[in-house]
Amino acid sequence: MGQVKSLADLRKIKDDLRVKMSLRENSNNPESLVQIKVAMATCGIASGAKQVMDFFIEELEKRNIQAVVTQTGCMGYCFAEPTVEITLPGQAPVVYGYVDTKKADDIIEKYIKSGELVDGIIPVNYETIENNKEEK
Amino acid sequence: MKDLSMHILDIVQNSITADAKRIEVEITENVSSDIYRIVISDDGKGMTADFVEKVTDPYVTSRTTRKVGLGLPLLKQNAERTGGNLAITSEVGKGTVVKAEFRFGNIDRLPLGDIAGTIVLLAAANLNIRFIYKHITEKDKYCFDTKEVNEMLEGMPISEPGVIRFLKEMIKENLQEINIAG
Ligand SMILES: Nc1ncnc2c1ncn2[C@@H]1O[C@H](COP(=O)(O)OP(=O)(O)OP(=O)(O)O)[C@@H](O)[C@H]1O
Ligand SMILES: [Mg+2]
Numbered sequence: 001m002g003q004v005k006s007l008a009d010l011r012k013i014k015d016d017l018r019v020k021m022s023l024r025e026n027s028n029n030p031e032s033l034v035q036i037k038v039a040m041a042t043c044g045i046a047s048g049a050k051q052v053m054d055f056f057i058e059e060l061e062k063r064n065i066q067a068v069v070t071q072t073g074c075m076g077y078c079f080a081e082p083t084v085e086i087t088l089p090g091q092a093p094v095v096y097g098y099v100d101t102k103k104a105d106d107i108i109e110k111y112i113k114s115g116e117l118v119d120g121i122i123p124v125n126y127e128t129i130e131n132n133k134e135e136k
Numbered sequence: 137m138k139d140l141s142m143h144i145l146d147i148v149q150n151s152i153t154a155d156a157k158r159i160e161v162e163i164t165e166n167v168s169s170d171i172y173r174i175v176i177s178d179d180g181k182g183m184t185a186d187f188v189e190k191v192t193d194p195y196v197t198s199r200t201t202r203k204v205g206l207g208l209p210l211l212k213q214n215a216e217r218t219g220g221n222l223a224i225t226s227e228v229g230k231g232t233v234v235k236a237e238f239r240f241g242n243i244d245r246l247p248l249g250d251i252a253g254t255i256v257l258l259a260a261a262n263l264n265i266r267f268i269y270k271h272i273t274e275k276d277k278y279c280f281d282t283k284e285v286n287e288m289l290e291g292m293p294i295s296e297p298g299v300i301r302f303l304k305e306m307i308k309e310n311l312q313e314i315n316i317a318g
Contacts, residue, residue: 004306004309004310004312004313005302005305005306005309005310006306007284007285007288007306008288009302009306010285010288010289010299010302010303010306011288013298013302014288014289014290014292016298017292017296017298017299018292020298021292021296040145040146040149041146041149041207042146042149042205042206042207042210043206045137045142045145045146045149046137046142046146050142050145050250050253050254050257053257053261054253054257057257057260057297057300058297061297068295069260069261069295070261070262071149071257071258071261071262073149073152073153
């Protein structure tokens, strides 16, 4: 076993990472990326939102899909947690409920890669969610 | 909640919702005095004294999407179950401190769980918030601060997958070094 990693080691790997980043086309233009928001209030966390978020971060990288994965508070669909909001570039956001890693896999393969809708969409009036977020 | 890291993720989410720009998580393990303490402090918008007094009652919440707030009541219940307690201090405009104490050796004390992943996930998903994580054992202490990470990264975001992976491993190794309990 080597030495315990420190921030100094981060500096060493940084240049490598920078090369990888610049190879990707769109990294400077978030508008053109897939946006993923995982709801992370108590109900979401208790039903596994963290694993789902980890899964998206890891798998999107492996499958070479550029995306911005963030978290948000409650989106108001506690009954269907974990919930995930996906926004494909230039499209209206879609909220999926009961997302586990298997469903997340489906969402990546079908919806994100080819725009094909997957079961489990929560029909929403998107303005309502935005409003709720603002108030919270 | 299955483990303490999930509680931490949840309580930190409250701080994020309260517009905090600096959030600190401090865990202290003390086997000799049988205490496992988690303190989460933020510089968010705070609560009035009145509100703090009622906030561990599930029917008190400022949320508009559901009538009950569960995060703090659940943490309180899990702390008290071990013979510990939950204390909240807050000041409007200044920030909030949530302190949960557990009896270290009590069988009902939840395990810590994936704290490295939790802290890094929070840092990666909230790039404009400074996260500080301190873990103190009887052997030594470890301190992780996203301000230092960002200085090292010189403009590269923490959300970069390679950075996420590195930071998780770095935190895990350092926690092992100070012999944290499970
Ligand atoms: N760090 C904080 N700063 C300011 N206000 C807070 C903070 N933590 C909690 N509160 C207030 O206390 C209320 C109750 O918090 P709690 O976590 O118990 O439930 P919630 O966040 O409302 O809902 P849930 O956690 O179930 O998603 C919140 O709605 C908020 O008004
Ligand atoms: Mg909460």
